Amino acid sequence: MRPDTPTRGRVALPSAPGESATAPARRSDWATLRRLLPYLWQYKWRVIAALAFMVAAKLANVGVPVLLKQLVDAMNIPPGSAQALLVVPLGLLLAYGGLRLCTSLFTELRELVFAKATEGATRHIALQVFGHLHSLSLRFHLERQTGGMTRDIERGTRGVQSLISYSLYSIVPTLIEVTLVLTLLGTQFDMGYVWITLAALVLYVGFTVVVTEWRTQFRRRMNELESAGQTRAIDSLLNYETVKYFNNEHYEATRYDEALQKLRRARLVSQRTLSLLNAGQQLVIAVALVFMLWRATNGVVAGKLTLGDLVMINAFMIQLYIPLGFLGVLYREIKQSLTDLEKMFSLLEKEREVADAPGAKPLVLDGPPTVRFENVHFSYEPAREILHGLSFDIPAGKTVAVVGPSGSGKSTLARLLYRFYDTSNRANGEGRITINGQDIAEVTQSSVREAIGIVPQDTVLFNDTIEYNILYGRPEAGHEAAVAAAEAAHIRGFIERLPQGWRTMVGERGLKLSGGEKQRVAIARTLLKNPPIMIFDEATSALDSANERAIQAELRQAARHKTALVIAHRLSTVVDAHEILVLENGRIVERGRHADLVARGGAYARMWALQQAGND
Structure with a gap:
């Protein structure tokens, strides 16, 4: 008789890899x-x-x-x-x-x-x-x-x-x-x-x-x-x-x-x-x-x-x-x-924390939509609230920027808009996020995410070719579309100088590329998707100044006639935004255009002065 086979046996998750650390009751x-x-x-x-x-x-x-x-x-x-x-x-x-x-x-x-x-x-x-x-x-x-x-x-x-x-x-x-x-x-x-x-x-x-x-x-x-x-x-x-x-x-x-x-x-x-x-x-x-x-x-x-x-x-x-x-x-x-x-x-049998409502229909858009956050509260853990009753609009075809110190809840806004989480006060009938007046909790998640493109702060790539990762934004687009997107993201020249060109493997999580190269691939991927809503979460944080200025111009062009949310630490990247929100501890403490906020002499003006002094 053969000995125990080590590859078979009881499957164990050494501390539950799920929503709860408590092991579920074992069924018969x-x-x-x-x-x-x-x-x-x-x-x-x-x-x-x-x-x-x-x-x-x-x-x-x-x-x-x-x-x-x-x-x-x-x-x-x-x-x-x-x-x-x-x-x-x-x-x-x-x-x-x-x-x-x-x-x-x-x-x-x-x-x-x-x-x-x-x-x-x-x-x-x-x-x-x-x-x-x-x-x-x-x-x-x-x-x-x-x-x-x-x-x-x-x-x-x-x-x-x-x-x-x-x-x-x-x-x-x-x-x-x-x-x-x-x-x-x-x-x-x-x-x-x-x-x-x-x-x-x-x-x-x-x-x-x-x-x-x-x-x-x-x-x-x-x-x-x-x-x-x-x-x-x-x-x-x-x-x-x-x-x-x-x-x-x-x-x-x-x-x-x-x-x-x-x-x-x-x-x-x-x-x-x-x-x-x-x-x-x-x-x-x-x-x-x-x-x-x-x-x-x-x-x-x-x-x-x-x-x-x-x-x-x-x-x-x-x-x-x-x-x-x-x-x-x-x-x-x-x-x-x-x-x-x-x-x-x-x-x-693990329940979905975020599920489509019964009978949910696709999101209906006929152009750049208006995005609205209405009295949004959110916490990852009950004891620590991240957002405290946020309310603001991103008008159709406009760009709204959110700035503030780390941990103030800026990236959480993107996660909520993508509906990775539901708002904490939704159970009370409050805390809505709407796109063109349609509550994103009442439409299908797939249609919401189809309407949004993001350049994330931490870019993770598939262990595949550069072309595959760019085309992931729209897999059916084809090589010529990938080349055009790479041109707009200022990475085409780099790709074509590589020995294997577009067939170059990027490695596990894209680690064969530098941070700036990964970020430009992510920008090309999002430009290729070309959605009506754009999110730029520190989209140029890994780039040098020359490339940042060039790509900022491309991103501004890409955001024209689109509804855009820009999340940034470097205030120089958001000076052209139609409105800037200053977030501190999950609350909006200031809002307005760049010149108005600088003239006001508040939190934004202090951050601007500090960054200008650092640049000098």
Whole structure:
């Protein structure tokens, strides 16, 4: 019997990667199976056909020992008889070979017919989980642990295949074969053979279930440690530059080694308990075989049974106990597959913090819209409110800038407009954000996000080509549109000087590019999307002065006749805005045009003076 397979087992998220750190209540195995069945029942005719082939394969398999008995008895002729070749029933030989062939043929047909159902169900579930994860709130993705969660999804999708494979291809066929063998033993011989077989089966199954249930705690601990180690390794690799900055390679290796040492000890305990299980199972099988063959041998000596009967009983026992020898593995793997599925289904059941309202319709726009924030309160945590009753308008086709110190809530405005979060006071019927008078909480999120383009402060790129990342703004646009967008973002020359040009890979999160290059790719991506609402969140913060001035001109051109929200620290980038809002501690303390705010001598004027002094 093979040892525990480390890639299967209980999926654990080492501190819940979701909206809550509290682990959800574990559902029963039957509830998990009920959840899986609809995915399989889409292929119900394939399921029925597979079951028919499985029964046919087992009937052929049970017929092999019966024919073997007939062959052995038919060969009981005097040695050297000239009639030997005629006595040997050629038909039995052909039938014996045919049954052997049918057993394999029907088994392969079962797997061939059911493969589409298995792969289809796996694909459907994996796609549903992937889509659901994208639909969950930003809060979920900020709190998740990527390494552990990806391992959980991998185990869950593999668990579908394992569960189907072990149950349909191993457990159910074994039950059918046991039933057929017991029926033949009871009808062909006396009930003593049936009682010995049943007693062995009950003892074997009982021992296997009890010990496997006891071993589950060690398996669970092993898989929790495996997920924790995976999370630690992935997190360290994702933060490769930080590790190098602080020369902490040895520290990271030590932390990872601690996780591996704990995992090693857990695996050794699991292996010892597996060896105990295997030894107990083999003892039960050996005792049962001795009793059966002793009884059959006595029957042959007494003349009650033929030599063929003895061969048939022995063949039956071998056919039964070979699959039973893997029952411990099968039971454990089915339990683990159910646990894996249960964990993945729990991801599917995580409620969306931000969901479309029932019957929500797409956002309707006929040009640059007016965006309005009405008495917006918001907090990431209940104890710390970020925005305190903000109200302001971004008129259609105009640019409004928001400035203020770090932590004042500027970037939160963009997240709320994208509806990554809902306003905190929405439950009271307040805190609305509208686009063209349409509450964004009453229209579909997809249509809202389709109408907005953003150049974020922290640009993250896909580990793909530069062209792919620019075209991500409008994938169907084509190469010429990407070139035009790159020209407008002042990055075309840089791209075409690269050895691989537009096919250059940007690396994990775009780390092969400098901060300014990544930012210009993000600008090109947004210019290509060309939405009616634009958000520039520190859009030129990573650029040098010369490039910043050139791109600012392009951004002003791109924002013409569009509704634009500009979030900035450098006040020189917002002097042309139609209105400037000064945000402090989540409140608007000043608003107006640049010249008016400077003349007023308030918070904005002080920030302007400080920045001008710094430039000097």
